[in-house]
Amino acid sequence: MARWLLPALLGSVLGLEPFPTPPEQTAEQISNFQRIRARARDASLAATPQVLAYFDSQPFRGMLKDCCPKIADLPAEELLRRYRAEAQVAELAHALPAQMKDIFSDVTVKEVGGMSWFPNEFQVALIHHRNLSIGASPVNDAAQKDIFGCKPFAEREPTWSEVANRLIYIAHNMRRLDSGSEPFFGDFTVVFNSTHVKDSVVIAPYDTGLYEMVCFNPHMKLPGQLNRSMLPPLNCSAWPKSLPVGTLDYLDHLILPNLAAAANSTKTNRTMLDSARDLYVRSSMSEIDYQDVPALGMQNLGDYLESDILANPRLPEAVKFGIGSFPTLFGTQDGRDMQAIAKRLHWPLFWSFGTGDPTAQDPHMTLDLKLPGNLRIADPENILMTTNGTVSGSASETFEKVWQEAVEVRAKRNATKQDVHKWWHALDDQLRAAPITWRSCASVHDCVGVDFAGDCICVSKREERIAFTV
Ligand SMILES: *[C@@H]1O[C@H](CO)[C@@H](O)[C@H](O)[C@H]1NC(C)=O
Numbered sequence: 001m002a003r004w005l006l007p008a009l010l011g012s013v014l015g016l017e018p019f020p021t022p023p024e025q026t027a028e029q030i031s032n033f034q035r036i037r038a039r040a041r042d043a044s045l046a047a048t049p050q051v052l053a054y055f056d057s058q059p060f061r062g063m064l065k066d067c068c069p070k071i072a073d074l075p076a077e078e079l080l081r082r083y084r085a086e087a088q089v090a091e092l093a094h095a096l097p098a099q100m101k102d103i104f105s106d107v108t109v110k111e112v113g114g115m116s117w118f119p120n121e122f123q124v125a126l127i128h129h130r131n132l133s134i135g136a137s138p139v140n141d142a143a144q145k146d147i148f149g150c151k152p153f154a155e156r157e158p159t160w161s162e163v164a165n166r167l168i169y170i171a172h173n174m175r176r177l178d179s180g181s182e183p184f185f186g187d188f189t190v191v192f193n194s195t196h197v198k199d200s201v202v203i204a205p206y207d208t209g210l211y212e213m214v215c216f217n218p219h220m221k222l223p224g225q226l227n228r229s230m231l232p233p234l235n236c237s238a239w240p241k242s243l244p245v246g247t248l249d250y251l252d253h254l255i256l257p258n259l260a261a262a263a264n265s266t267k268t269n270r271t272m273l274d275s276a277r278d279l280y281v282r283s284s285m286s287e288i289d290y291q292d293v294p295a296l297g298m299q300n301l302g303d304y305l306e307s308d309i310l311a312n313p314r315l316p317e318a319v320k321f322g323i324g325s326f327p328t329l330f331g332t333q334d335g336r337d338m339q340a341i342a343k344r345l346h347w348p349l350f351w352s353f354g355t356g357d358p359t360a361q362d363p364h365m366t367l368d369l370k371l372p373g374n375l376r377i378a379d380p381e382n383i384l385m386t387t388n389g390t391v392s393g394s395a396s397e398t399f400e401k402v403w404q405e406a407v408e409v410r411a412k413r414n415a416t417k418q419d420v421h422k423w424w425h426a427l428d429d430q431l432r433a434a435p436i437t438w439r440s441c442a443s444v445h446d447c448v449g450v451d452f453a454g455d456c457i458c459v460s461k462r463e464e465r466i467a468f469t470v
């Protein structure tokens with residue numbers, strides 16, 4: 001099949017006709033962002049008193065006393081300051097697959113290594129010659145027009161210059177998932193550099209695809225095998241369609257809708273306060289150590305602010321670091337390819353335990369499943385090369401030894417959850433790392449993680465990086 005040849009060709013095809021490199025931000029993206037920022041500024045300012053009042057309400061204070069005593073008596077202004085600060089540094093994560101998937105149109109690990117910019121799903125669809133009437137694209141097209149004010153395409157098949165105006169889906173990781181984005185979205189998560197992409201980040205209070213299907217456009221045709229009974233019950237009053245979207249600087253108006261969106265108390269017993277508790281126990285705002293955060297339920301995985309990039313961000317520099325899915329990629333050729341790309345592009349690389357399930361089944365099908373969601377390790381060889389992180393002398397050797405065990409098992413049979421656990425436990429102690437937070441490092445935007453001892457893992461100086469990447 002011709003499409004399987006594409007990865008090998010991409011290096012020479014992209015950047016040339018018929019897929020020339022788009023502008024880093026098109027004129028339409030710039031004017032759309034300016035319009036969004038102006039509206040966000042007003043809406044955020046207007047919402048601040050309501051947010052402060054909520055933070056001072058009896059039920060909210062009672063919840064904090066119970067879950068997060070260290071911050072239960074902080075003034076509402078300080079709680080808001082922390083929220084804003086954490087929002088500025090929380091990971092902007094996009095997970096992509098090792099191999100092409102059916103519903104989502106996305107670049108693969110190998111392809112991204114050959115790109116000069118990070119493509120959005122419509123650009124990928126044109127490159128892959130996918131039919132845009134099938135899969136998730138119609139839902140996302142509707143959401144981008146309805147919610148972010150993107151211009152409709154003139155014809156059913158968009159042109160290469162039209163698709164350059166669209167956006168890249170990003171999960172905002174305030175809940176500190178080890179996988180950055182939801183584990184079933186893909187095998188390799190790229191985390192964008194928030195400083196680098198700041199003037200293109202546009203934020204919705206909840207996953208726009210889900211909200212579009214459940215609330216804004218409830219009669220639309222659902223993609224793939226999805227059926228309505230599989231969609232979560234949302235609270236459609238939480239986010240009125242007229243609510244302006246936000247930016248990293250102006251998002252106070254999204255704080256309460258984000259907590260209310262997944263809390264429909266008619267259909268479930270979940271309330272906004274439950275969502276608030278789930279956020280606070282996982283976030284660094286409450287000063288709970290990463291190793292002590294409680295497991296995540298499947299329902300809360302999707303409660304992120306959707307913080308999309310309205311640009312064509314340049315590679316490799318727009319990406320801050322990567323996270324490989326340990327259960328699906330450790331001990332595989334795809335995993336080796338990912339390591340090689342990270343090394344060549346000088347991206348620091350981590351691994352996440354995620355669901356611990358090597359079959360990569362969509363965990364949403366098992367609603368009572370809980371994920372630890374706080375298990376991340378450094379790739380020892382990579383981290384020594386790309387950052388000032390330190391690992392114990394034997395860590396690289398152990399990593400390779402366990403990798404070979406995994407290769408041997410995977411050559412004989414499919415890996416099981418037990419295999420994944422065993423490999424993970426052989427590495428976990430030596431290499432454990434945590435996401436950075438607003439309070440972890442002095443120069444937080446130069447840093448990619450925190451090690452076991454609480455020391456920041458930061459990138460080397462830019463001059464040195466350039467020497468590595470040419
Ligand atoms: C794309 O799929 C739709 C719906 O299945 C179909 O009507 C249309 O003809 C297809 N277009 C192309 C170019 O194959």
Ligand SMILES: *[C@@H]1O[C@H](CO)[C@@H](O)[C@H](O)[C@H]1NC(C)=O
Pocket residue numbers: 227228229230
């Ligand atoms: C929708 O999915 C549910 C749960 O998987 C299943 O029980 C039901 O039969 C499906 N309905 C349709 C119309 O396919």
Ligand SMILES: *[C@@H]1O[C@H](CO)[C@@H](O)[C@H](O)[C@H]1NC(C)=O
Pocket residue numbers: 233234235236237264265266267
């Ligand atoms: C809550 O869910 C029910 C069932 O899905 C739905 O009919 C109702 O409109 C929802 N309530 C709100 C406020 O969205």
Ligand SMILES: *[C@@H]1O[C@H](CO)[C@@H](O)[C@H](O)[C@H]1NC(C)=O
Pocket residue numbers: 235236237238239260263264265266
């Ligand atoms: C939906 O959220 C609003 C807050 O935005 C809340 O007042 C209302 O009770 C919620 N409705 C349901 C059905 O949970």
Ligand SMILES: *[C@@H]1O[C@H](CO)[C@@H](O)[C@H](O)[C@H]1NC(C)=O
Pocket residue numbers: 267268269
């Ligand atoms: C909500 O809680 C009540 C009382 O605890 C329980 O009887 C009921 O089954 C719950 N409903 C749902 C949908 O979980």
Ligand SMILES: *[C@@H]1O[C@H](CO)[C@@H](O)[C@H](O)[C@H]1NC(C)=O
Pocket residue numbers: 388389390442443455456457458
């Ligand atoms: C890495 O560099 C940062 C910033 O210079 C510093 O704060 C941190 O302690 C260093 N980390 C290690 C492990 O040396």
Ligand SMILES: *[C@@H]1O[C@H](CO)[C@@H](O)[C@H](O)[C@H]1NC(C)=O
Pocket residue numbers: 412413414
């Ligand atoms: C591994 O799993 C796949 C998908 O479930 C299956 O098709 C394949 O036969 C399995 N391979 C082995 C060696 O068991």
Ligand SMILES: *[C@@H]1O[C@H](CO)[C@@H](O)[C@H](O)[C@H]1NC(C)=O
Pocket residue numbers: 193194195196319320445446447448459
């Ligand atoms: C992120 O981008 C900023 C500005 O371009 C740069 O100073 C910083 O070093 C970058 N951080 C990382 C971790 O690459």
